[in-house]
Amino acid sequence: MKTAQELRVGNVVMIDGTAQVVVKAEYNKSGRNSAVVKMKFKKLQGVGSSESVYKADDKFEDVRLDRQDVTYSYFADPAYVFMDADFNQYEVDAENLGDALHYLEEGMACEVVLFNEQAISVELPTTIVREITYTEPAVKGDTSSGKVLKPAKIATGFEISVPLFCTTGDKIEIDTRTGEYRSRA
Structure with missing residues (x-):
């Protein structure tokens, strides 16, 4: 469990049974009022985003994501296919790749991010x-x-x-x- 003030951009938490990524987190402490954190979330799977304000000490369930070393294989409309060393294939939708699309080349080594054994995004080398x-x-x-x-x-x-x-x-x-x-x- 993490408190709202410990959450950073990129952290994944469970909110109402849905895994969501923190897109923006803004800590605010004013005068007599308690500290609050204004956060913007994006659903990890599916489409949608939300924005909420939480007390700084509100607790969130932290979600652990798995990572697998893969190489980019090919584009199979509408997904991009990646393969690991054991020849397991992972499909990632174009909308979940973001800026990685600008740099992908066949045979390129990268990491696929997995949630519940399903590929959700790709991380490129720096x-x-x-x-x-x-x-x-x-x-x-x-x-x-x-x-x-x-x-x-x-x-x-x-x-x-x-x-x-x-x-x-x-x-x-x-x-x-x-x-x-x-x-x-």
């Missing part, structure tokens, strides 16, 4: 290396301010901002949490 498939050439004299960026596309069609010195064919390192360029690989 950094990945991708090749730039297209970017405009740098224009001389376009460096009036310190850090100048230009758009570049990777094989999945996702566009990322990169420094001017990056060209088509360069391999770059991308932070999957923020979607930002980190360095050349």
Whole structure:
């Protein structure tokens, strides 16, 4: 059991028999009133979100999620299929993948998150290396301010901002949490 003030974004708790993910948690302590936590939740399975205010010492049942190392295999409309070392297949809907869709490539290693032995989402490595498939050439004299960026596309069609010195064919390192360029690989 966790109290409301201990909950952080990403924690999974049971509310009215439904597993929900904390999307936003805002702690507030004012004057004479007791401390409260305003939280926004998203259902772990299914569609829907809710927002509620709880006392800071209200208790919630913490849900443990399992993780399994997998590799991305293929897209089987409407789900993406991942396979573990024992050839077990896990299907994850596109809506549950979020930003991971921008970086998925066949054979890519990642982790699938399981709830009640059912795949609910995928977690990618913190950094990945991708090749730039297209970017405009740098224009001389376009460096009036310190850090100048230009758009570049990777094989999945996702566009990322990169420094001017990056060209088509360069391999770059991308932070999957923020979607930002980190360095050349």
